[in-house]
Amino acid sequence: MKIIGTGSSHPKKVVTNQMLSDMVDTSDEWITVRTGIKERRIISEENLEDLAIDAARKALDNAGISAIDLDFIICANVVNEFITPALSCIIQGAIGAHCPCIDLNGACVGFIYALDLAEAYYRSGKVKNVLIVCAEEPSRMLSWQDRSVCVLFGDGAGAAVLTAGDNVKATHLSAASSTTSLYQKHELQPSPFVTKPNSNLPLVMRGQDVFKFAANASLADIKFLLNETGYTADDVDKYLLHQANIRIIETVGEVLKQPKEKFPTNIQKYGNTSSASIPILLDELNRGGELKKGDLLALSAFGAGFVSGSCLLKW
Numbered sequence: 001m002k003i004i005g006t007g008s009s010h011p012k013k014v015v016t017n018q019m020l021s022d023m024v025d026t027s028d029e030w031i032t033v034r035t036g037i038k039e040r041r042i043i044s045e046e047n048l049e050d051l052a053i054d055a056a057r058k059a060l061d062n063a064g065i066s067a068i069d070l071d072f073i074i075c076a077n078v079v080n081e082f083i084t085p086a087l088s089c090i091i092q093g094a095i096g097a098h099c100p101c102i103d104l105n106g107a108c109v110g111f112i113y114a115l116d117l118a119e120a121y122y123r124s125g126k127v128k129n130v131l132i133v134c135a136e137e138p139s140r141m142l143s144w145q146d147r148s149v150c151v152l153f154g155d156g157a158g159a160a161v162l163t164a165g166d167n168v169k170a171t172h173l174s175a176a177s178s179t180t181s182l183y184q185k186h187e188l189q190p191s192p193f194v195t196k197p198n199s200n201l202p203l204v205m206r207g208q209d210v211f212k213f214a215a216n217a218s219l220a221d222i223k224f225l226l227n228e229t230g231y232t233a234d235d236v237d238k239y240l241l242h243q244a245n246i247r248i249i250e251t252v253g254e255v256l257k258q259p260k261e262k263f264p265t266n267i268q269k270y271g272n273t274s275s276a277s278i279p280i281l282l283d284e285l286n287r288g289g290e291l292k293k294g295d296l297l298a299l300s301a302f303g304a305g306f307v308s309g310s311c312l313l314k315w
Ligand code: UT7
Pocket: 025, 026, 027, 030, 031, 034, 035, 108, 147, 148, 149, 151, 152, 206, 207, 208, 210, 211, 214, 244, 245, 248, 272, 274, 302, 303, 304
């Protein structure tokens, strides 16, 4: 396939490091040095579906195709107000599409898993035009009293439209179950048959375990793709990594011996927006005129599961 349109949407509320240091025992210096984040957007008056729909419409507009022409909608999402119906169904109705749709919980790797799924459906001959929307509100999953987690995340939505083409050169997905390093449990309705207590705990993250996994997985995934396709690290024009921590991005760049300029970031403005982070970054680069036709892009993401994934594509 090839990407022919991108879009993104952000909540209005900007939460700076200074605002957080008035809420919990942290500082702008700690957050900046350890993560690279300066501020993030947090949902207040919006609904996540509004952001998802806005990003989807912008991506369709950018692609120059109508919602009627879509053959499939994939929405990557971890948490939103609806357990059912799927967020993709809500988006489908709002934009006026008639195609099938599915939600995918791939945590921070949702965009890469969605790309892989779209490519597989396309290769099977089932679809031509696919809309991917990644919409996340981690701010509703975490404890705003937990300084080790609340400073890291932000809310947002990113979208991409794909159609027939041979620009996706390779994708690679992996999973290595580790359910105690990064997780959150639902609060479920009480049942007379369930004897264990209900869980309503916020997101738990063992930061250093996740950091090590993330850096290793990203490197392994990128090297896998290079090996498979015959491209070298130098051939890649831009590396779009999941915006979780600037130090992870720098580590990957150093090991691959690639200059910083090849690793665009926007973590400073948005923090970690889970699966939305790569499509938001892609949209910024696309609309900013920073991607040239034929540029080779390496996408790499990692997150709860653990799962990770990478994609090599020509712009
Ligand atoms: O999207 C999913 C993928 N997620 C990630 O990739 C996140 C990966 N992990 C990380 O990015 C980093 O591990 C963190 C940014 C979460 C933490 O950075 P770190 O360098 O690993 O710090 P640490 O957890 O080792 O904590 C160092 C110190 C501790 O204090 P002591 O024990 O040394 O006294 C923490 O209690 O920093 C303390 N600390 C804080 N201090 C000020 C933890 N959070 C904060 C905070 N402000 N917000």
